[in-house]
Amino acid sequence: MRCPNCASSGLRPLSDAELTRARDDWQKGAWDRYGGYVVGGLLVVGGVALMATGVGGIAGAALIGATDVLTGSVAGAVGGRIGARTTALDEVTAARRASGLTEHPLFTQTTARPEFGHGPFESRTIGEVSARIRSGEIDPSALPVDVVRRDGQVLGMNTRSMLTLRRAGVPPSEWTVRDMSGAPRVERLLDDRLMRNQLGEGVETIRITGVGSKASSLR
Numbered sequence: 001m002r003c004p005n006c007a008s009s010g011l012r013p014l015s016d017a018e019l020t021r022a023r024d025d026w027q028k029g030a031w032d033r034y035g036g037y038v039v040g041g042l043l044v045v046g047g048v049a050l051m052a053t054g055v056g057g058i059a060g061a062a063l064i065g066a067t068d069v070l071t072g073s074v075a076g077a078v079g080g081r082i083g084a085r086t087t088a089l090d091e092v093t094a095a096r097r098a099s100g101l102t103e104h105p106l107f108t109q110t111t112a113r114p115e116f117g118h119g120p121f122e123s124r125t126i127g128e129v130s131a132r133i134r135s136g137e138i139d140p141s142a143l144p145v146d147v148v149r150r151d152g153q154v155l156g157m158n159t160r161s162m163l164t165l166r167r168a169g170v171p172p173s174e175w176t177v178r179d180m181s182g183a184p185r186v187e188r189l190l191d192d193r194l195m196r197n198q199l200g201e202g203v204e205t206i207r208i209t210g211v212g213s214k215a216s217s218l219r
Contacts, residue, residue, distance in 0.1 A: 101172035105156030106202025133168035144176040155202045
């Protein structure tokens, strides 16, 4: 069968082989998606039949009750998958929403260790990583920075990454930034951090610990 509009739209009809493959792929996952509801329906029919006999009321009610558990499990599994996908989409949206900065984000803590605590640069110092950025060995995009916009301030959540990029001389307009404003987990993390550091807002300076109570490490 010819498709009169396919040429102009760039579309083409599916071949018999492609239709067969699509049908087979759908059938392979159909039981996982709908099997719980099929079994649940059979349990309801059996439960009603038992109750109708007049002697199987308790057993019939138990079967119908099991249906709620079974279909609820299926719905929960589907809901969990949707929730996970929604979380991933939220992160992608945040990354797309971010734009280049014109000024450095403010710090959200008063002190920080010189070493990265996790990630690809774990145990490396700010000075080591910044030197490798200046030499071209590391691309600045390897140190993404999450920010939260609050009360007219841009607050940075990745302290050591921010310090490293600043020491390497990378302007904020070239940072890889994700705007996480409104993300519940990040907003809670920001609130906790500000409270621990007895801050009501972001600050422009920070002390790197490791060389005394009033000195800042340059490692």
